[in-house]
Amino acid sequence: MLFNSLEFAVFLSIFFSIYWFVLNKNLTYQNIFILIGSYFFYGCWDVRFLSLILLSTCVDFLVGLKMDASSNDTIRKRWLWLSLAVNLGLLGFFKYYNFFIESFVDFFSYFGISVNLSTLSIILPVGISFYTFQTLSYTIDIYRKKLKPTNNFINFAAYVSFFPQLVAGPIERATHLLPQFQKERRFTYEQGADGLRQILWGLFTKVVIADNCAVYANYIFENSTDLSGSTLLIGGLFFTFQAYGDFSGYSDIAIGTARLLGFNLRENFNYPFFARNTAEFWRRWHISLMSWFRDYVYISLGGNRVVHLKILRNITIVFFVSGLWHGANWTFINWGLYNALLICLLIIRGKHRDYVGIVAKDRLFPSLLDLLKMLRTVLLFAIGLTILRSENMVQVVQIFDAIFSASLFELPSLNKQLPTARPLFILIIFMLVIDWIGRREKHALANFAVHQPRIFRYLFYYIILFFIAYYGGQQQEFFYFQF
Amino acid sequence: MKQFFKQFRIFIAPIIVCFTLGEYHLRTNNSLYYQEKVIREYKTDIECLIFGASHNWRAINPKKLSIKSASLAQAGSAINIDFLLFDKYIDQLPNLKTVIFPTSVHSLEDERDSNWNKNHLLNIYHGINNYEDRIPFNHYFLSTTNFKNYLQKILYTTQEFNSHGFMKREGTTLQFDGNNKLLLSPKAESKIKNHERRNNKKLFLKNTTKFDQIIQECLNRNIKVVLLSPPKLAIFNNIKTPIRERRDDFLNRYLNIPNVFIWNEERTFENRPDLFFDLNHMNTAGADAFTPVLDSLLNTIID
Structure with a gap:
């Protein structure tokens, strides 16, 4: 079910x-x-x-x-x-x-x-x-x-x-x-309504974003040997949005459902696409798992109360285990090690605690520098996810061979049988905008338009419901079920 | 809790109203609705039952046949669906004297499996489960099966059906005008051949084995069997492919069997592009022209 x-x-x-x-x-x-x-x-x-x-x-x-x-x-x-x-x-x-x-x-x-x-x-x-x-x-x-x-x-x-x-x-x-x-x-109106809002947003990110991105990501990864570097890079980005939409969507539905029953579950995603470096990203992505590893593995190994070199070792172990947790494949382990490398580089440069607050907290738009940092972080994460999504290390090598070749500058090409990606791009931007507006809250719709007249608020929810029904991709299992 | 439910009812009410109206509109405006209604209302009167895919559906207007007829032909259907429908209705039609089965090219080499996009219609209107497993819950409603498709149908389609489920008005402006790109294309022949290459012998054997059983069952019940291929355009008819030869071989087996009639009408209007929707499907004018031809043929075999 x-x-x-x-x-x-x-x-x-x-x-x-x-x-x-x-x-x-x-x-x-x-x-x-x-x-x-x-x-x-x-x-x-x-x-x-x-x-x-x-x-x-x-x-x-x-x-x-x-x-x-x-x-x-x-x-x-x-x-x-x-x-x-x-x-x-x-x-x-x-x-x-x-x-x-x-x-x-x-x-x-x-x-x-x-x-x-x-x-x-x-x-x-x-x-x-x-x-x-x-x-x-x-x-x-x-x-x-x-x-x-x-x-x-x-x-x-x-x-x-x-x-x-x-x-x-x-x-x-x-x-x-x-x-x-x-x-x-006890059931309270606020808790029930907020639960429903969170479920609605979770359904949108899962059904509209993840399931549609999956169509492109699956095609690109299944035909990686025939595609250019630019197309493969786009495949990695599609998969990044698929993974986010899928998993954060699931978490939102789970948390919203629990709220309907009077329970409060922990936050699992905290707008990771607005992270300015990889360390911040991992404080915002799959929080419940990463904090589990922090508390029961990292701290057991000494945490950061050990010499510098041991901190790097502990980080590497945590991400190695995290990769292994995702599944029994060298791609998962190497994905974990890749992320460990990124974090270790930040620790060595003393940059890992640079960003702990909300980006552009008191501003409507991010600064250009913050925007570039966020893009860089997402791109680095997408490269990592390309490793995770590949069937095996042979495919990883083949994909990166293509990405880091002249074909990276070719126009991306997708199978003409696939539906046009234009509405999907618009919907991804819509998701990012709503996420951006709600980035100070526990979930994107937590405070969205709640002070507006009911008719506007409901109209907005109807639009999201319409997107879910109209643009909903072919029903796919949640990606994280395999883990 | 009271406030929550009050607000929820206010929120959900317009959705339920729209959903209900939309579902009602969709359910009562498609050819399966009318086809099933005819069968339900005239169970004891129906003498002729028409099966098939789009070729038969578009070419025959059952309302204009002089004997009481019902069509179960559907666009996109296949012979295995016809067999399911046959099994479902054969015992319910006591006065049935003739059945028309499709023998157009592809008919014997196609199959609609559990992923067929009309399986939900088959279940909703005929109570037939063509899914591998249990029926997905959202497939009990048209609008939840494929919201996008059905919303577009509500908004854009201008299709109209008569009381027998025959499409009396096209849903699109497509009308064959002799300038069809495919017809004029020098690659037309190779395109058709490529299209027909996807069919396979395995399905042919499976379908014809079952077909033999169905024909025998009809004969045992004293029901005449018509194996019909309605008109196609000349450019389509002149192509030779292995699947057509296999089809003809199958038909030849029934050449001299009493109460089995092979009516290959493919060349009847083959030089009349104005009667066609595309190379091998008739339009409404085509159905108006072909139904009387079929009617006169049927009259020759009625006792």
């Missing part, structure tokens, strides 16, 4: 009505209902994989209680290892088994040694990278004594499987989300 489907609209409407009108007097019933709804939502993809969520939930619930019951650090550490082993074991088996086997065999065959190991036909359970990280944050925080475990299994299971963010985040921390399951939730 995709967020951008009528099925989900019906599911959410029914869920919302029962949740607030039938069960609003009883928190336990509401949480049980969330749990049932979430398992149903996930089961719509593949019922078999519900057992994995249940396993992860049971193990971490038990581990949490056991760690809390013991004051012996050795015993606590053993329980933590059990949680890590189960969660990372599941992730490792479903996501990385074949990759490591293939890489192992390739490595030995390079030296002329034949190793006979066969890969398995494994289906990747959707969202496994997200919910395992979410449950891990629970056990790690209990181990670190930052969190008291819950003894209410329903609340914990509902926290792990909470359907708005189950399959593609934002990755929530137990310290932030779990308490919200334990206290009474």
Whole structure:
């Protein structure tokens, strides 16, 4: 059941009505209902994989209680290892088994040694990278004594499987989300209306921007050997907008849906295209994952309280792991290392903390210098995403060969069978303008025209709805589901 | 919560009104609507059922046939869809005496699979599921299946249908005037040949096997079978391709079978471009000219 489907609209409407009108007097019933709804939502993809969520939930619930019951650090550490082993074991088996086997065999065959190991036909359970990280944050925080475990299994299971963010985040921390399951939730008009606005914008960026960009990006990447450098560069940019529209759109719908149910989820995107360097960009892109790595990997490695060289090492490790988290392919790992290189260069030059505020905070337009910096950042990110989107490293080399050749200056050429890109360019600009206007807010429509008369406000929403219906591309799965 | 719902109702009301009106307009203004209505209303009277794709749909005006007829032919359809429709309706038409199946070029080598853009219409009007799996939820409404396409239909189309689903007025200004670029192009022949190359033997075998069964079922039920190829233009008819030979071979198998009639009318108006929409589709004037021809042929086989 995709967020951008009528099925989900019906599911959410029914869920919302029962949740607030039938069960609003009883928190336990509401949480049980969330749990049932979430398992149903996930089961719509593949019922078999519900057992994995249940396993992860049971193990971490038990581990949490056991760690809390013991004051012996050795015993606590053993329980933590059990949680890590189960969660990372599941992730490792479903996501990385074949990759490591293939890489192992390739490595030995390079030296002329034949190793006979066969890969398995494994289906990747959707969202496994997200919910395992979410449950891990629970056990790690209990181990670190930052969190008291819950003894209410329903609340914990509902926290792990909470359907708005189950399959593609934002990755929530137990310290932030779990308490919200334990206290009474009230529906307010402002929260409900804001949730709907965020869902609307999420649908626009997903259905209009991402799904349409996907048509061009898919064509360009699938035919990369026949296309000029300029076309391939445009393919990278199309994919950049696809990835942003897709993932930030999903996050907006997830956060908006949660708000309708009385929950506040963490921000996952903070207008990354308005970042002036790569360090700022990564503070604004997939925030929940990057902050997870910061808190549980980077800081565990010493963070920035170590010598300069070790900071660079820690950054490299974080981005290496981040690349690996995205998938079992050398393209993902090299994408991570490429970003690590960009950040390390900024750290070496002492530029990584240059931009922490909002660009052009008190101005309507950015300065020319800021604009150029933003363009440079997006271009650098697009180059990185070209690595991530490629099938393998052979294709990466082929694409960059073409990009850094004379064909970069040829006129880009697209298949005549593809729809004209002109409306899409206009819609991308529309998205960037609305994002720019709303860049001080939590989401683009949070404060957009709210002080205008209702008729203007509604007219604007109708226009967005019209764009969604009229320009909506062919329904595609969310790109981040594969991670 | 009250305020939220009040505001939400105000916001959503115009959308629901527009959606409902648009959906109603779309559902009652297309040829499938009228075709299904004819079948539903005249179940016990229908004597002749016409299947096929755009060639038959455009060439035959069922209302002008002297026996009570209904057409299930549709633009873009294919023989596998005809088989589904046949299975659906054959038991519901007790007075059926004749069925007309298409045998135009392509007819035996085409297939419409789960991705066919008219599958939702097939489900909405005939209750036939041609999807591989369950029917996508948004395909239960025309406007949500393909909003862009249907909005353009509401805004721009001038198509009009008669009570039998025949298009009595073209939705576009396209009218063959003898100056068609394709006709004048020296590459016309190679273009048509290229177009016909996409068809394949595998589908031909699959379709003709099923076709044999359907014909046999009709004969068992004492229903006459007409294998019809309506008129085409000469430039189209003069081309020889393997798929046409395969089609003719298939038809030859039924040459001497009682109650099976092979009416190849491809050359009937082949030098009358004013009757055509393009090289192989008749326009409304063409249908006006060809339907009486078909009617007289049908009269020769009626008991």
